[in-house]
Amino acid sequence: MRSQHGAMPYRLLGRTGVQVSALGLGGSHIGSPKLSNAEAVKIIQAALDGGLSFMDNSWDYQEGVSEKRLGKALRGGYRSRAFVMTKVDGRTKWEATRQLDQSLKRLGLDEIDLLQHHEVIRFDDVDRIFAAGGAMEALVAARKAGKIRFIGFTGHKDPEVHLYMLETARRHRFRFDTVQMPLNLFDTHYRSFEKKVLPELVAAGIGVLGMKSMGSGVILKSKAVTPMECLHYALNLPTSVVITGIDSMKILKQAFEVASSFKPLTPQQVAKLRAKSAKAASDGEFELFKTTSVFDSTAKHPEWLGEDSERAQRLAR
Numbered sequence: 001m002r003s004q005h006g007a008m009p010y011r012l013l014g015r016t017g018v019q020v021s022a023l024g025l026g027g028s029h030i031g032s033p034k035l036s037n038a039e040a041v042k043i044i045q046a047a048l049d050g051g052l053s054f055m056d057n058s059w060d061y062q063e064g065v066s067e068k069r070l071g072k073a074l075r076g077g078y079r080s081r082a083f084v085m086t087k088v089d090g091r092t093k094w095e096a097t098r099q100l101d102q103s104l105k106r107l108g109l110d111e112i113d114l115l116q117h118h119e120v121i122r123f124d125d126v127d128r129i130f131a132a133g134g135a136m137e138a139l140v141a142a143r144k145a146g147k148i149r150f151i152g153f154t155g156h157k158d159p160e161v162h163l164y165m166l167e168t169a170r171r172h173r174f175r176f177d178t179v180q181m182p183l184n185l186f187d188t189h190y191r192s193f194e195k196k197v198l199p200e201l202v203a204a205g206i207g208v209l210g211m212k213s214m215g216s217g218v219i220l221k222s223k224a225v226t227p228m229e230c231l232h233y234a235l236n237l238p239t240s241v242v243i244t245g246i247d248s249m250k251i252l253k254q255a256f257e258v259a260s261s262f263k264p265l266t267p268q269q270v271a272k273l274r275a276k277s278a279k280a281a282s283d284g285e286f287e288l289f290k291t292t293s294v295f296d297s298t299a300k301h302p303e304w305l306g307e308d309s310e311r312a313q314r315l316a317r
Helices: 037-049 061-073 093-107 123-130 135-144 159-171 198-204 227-236 249-261 267-281 309-316
Strands: 010-012 019-021 023-025 083-088 112-117 148-154 178-182 207-211 241-244
Touching: 019 023, 023 037, 023 249, 037 061, 037 249, 061 093, 083 093, 093 112, 093 135, 112 135, 112 178, 123 135, 123 159, 135 148, 148 207, 159 178, 159 198, 198 207, 227 241, 227 249, 227 267
Parallel strands: 023 241, 083 112, 112 148, 148 178, 178 207, 207 241
Antiparallel strands: 010 019
């Protein structure tokens, strides 16, 4: 399905029944210090004018600047064109609720379309989220109160952690609406979310949000693939949305060109792309989000997760 503007294909977001743009605007990049508030608002509104409806964001991006810029851009009738997603880092009910309420205030909204548990990169993140008094209680309560519509989670480190999150959700009789994870030409060769997690999501009808199609530009430094190849490969997977960083009108224009030119790849084309990327991708050197702590923001700011010392002290008695 294509938008009324013709340049942007739309896809179903899992079983939610909602149609969203096949490309999403990355929230981290739109909060970049190199952009002024006015420039960021202009980019967001131009994206929405062109039919790019999926807006990615997070409570922790640029110390709230990203959410504030998106909130400003949504004024004047733009809210109805946008599917707004943001994320919280809190692992306790109290901290997740606090962060959500702050996000609502920054965005200027009474309801967020999709809220996701951010950066689920450790097995204990899963346990804390689903524990009594954990963040899942906050998100379920927020959905019941009409503060959010859908619930998902994100992570970039290890597909086994994603599988554990899905398994834990099943044990608690909970089904996520969306899951966000790295999907790119290099991922297919190393610690692969595509091979291990993607089939589970498709089978369960969970909306797939692809990210790091170019690994924040690091994958391109391999000289093995081009930006167009990266995005077309990710779009060729059964994704609902491929989130990409857009921090200029030039990059926004390129995103629309990628979307409008996309056609499903043949098996031969897919095999060729995988073959040309195999050597450079073999050891995760260019997927820093998997192999280093560079992208692990909650490792640098454990306070964002919220305190669980009271629970630990109680169990240690």
